[in-house]
Amino acid sequence: MHKRSATHTRETGETKISVELELDGTGKFDVETGIKMFDHMLTHLAQHGLFDIKIAASGWDQHHLVEDVAISLGKALSEALGDKEGIVRMGHALVPMDEALAMVAVDIGGRGYAVIEAPFKRKKIGDLGSDLVRHFLESFAIEAKINLHAKVLSGINDHHKAEAIFKALGRALDSATKIDQRIVGEVPSTKGVIE
Numbered sequence: 001m002h003k004r005s006a007t008h009t010r011e012t013g014e015t016k017i018s019v020e021l022e023l024d025g026t027g028k029f030d031v032e033t034g035i036k037m038f039d040h041m042l043t044h045l046a047q048h049g050l051f052d053i054k055i056a057a058s059g060w061d062q063h064h065l066v067e068d069v070a071i072s073l074g075k076a077l078s079e080a081l082g083d084k085e086g087i088v089r090m091g092h093a094l095v096p097m098d099e100a101l102a103m104v105a106v107d108i109g110g111r112g113y114a115v116i117e118a119p120f121k122r123k124k125i126g127d128l129g130s131d132l133v134r135h136f137l138e139s140f141a142i143e144a145k146i147n148l149h150a151k152v153l154s155g156i157n158d159h160h161k162a163e164a165i166f167k168a169l170g171r172a173l174d175s176a177t178k179i180d181q182r183i184v185g186e187v188p189s190t191k192g193v194i195e
């Protein structure tokens with residue numbers, strides 16, 4: 001099988017981003033965005049998605065940083081999947097973290113859409129603005145051209161809720177990006193193509 005990986009770099013007046021993504025990895029990560037809690041979340045994505053992820057990001061504003069990492073990671077995912085031949089396409093995961101429980105479902109169908117139900121009590125989770133969890137997921141889904149539903153089903157602690165979401169996202173994406181040996185070389189869509 002060809003190597004399913006992609007590199008994406010993005011440099012604007014606001015941020016400088018470099019993303020390397022290997023889909024069939026082992027969960028190796030090297031993530032530095034300058035936002036510790038965001039790094040923590042992205043490493044969970046790598047670890048539990050079994051993706052090898054290298055991200056270096058810098059910029060003067062946290063909102064732009066998170067948004068631009070989401071855009072670059074989304075584009076890298078889409079590119080790494082290529083023509084989407086043989087992939088399982090849909091995936092979901094239900095992941096607990098202590099009292100928190102998160103559900104994530106994805107469809108790699110060529111359409112970017114996100115439905116996020118993740119209410120946080122505090123304005124910040126560590127050094128990360130709580131609103132940026134939603135913003136990350138939405139921006140990522142749109143650029144990756146995937147449907148992404150994320151829902152916190154229960155939970156009290158904001159850190160636990162966010163962490164459960166990112167672990168579930170990793171697991172769901174791992175399932176959806178896997179190659180199904182029964183349909184190698186076939187695009188899993190009645191349209192015959194997935195953008």
Ligand SMILES: [Mn+2]
Binds near residue numbers: 040159163
């Ligand atoms: Mn943690």
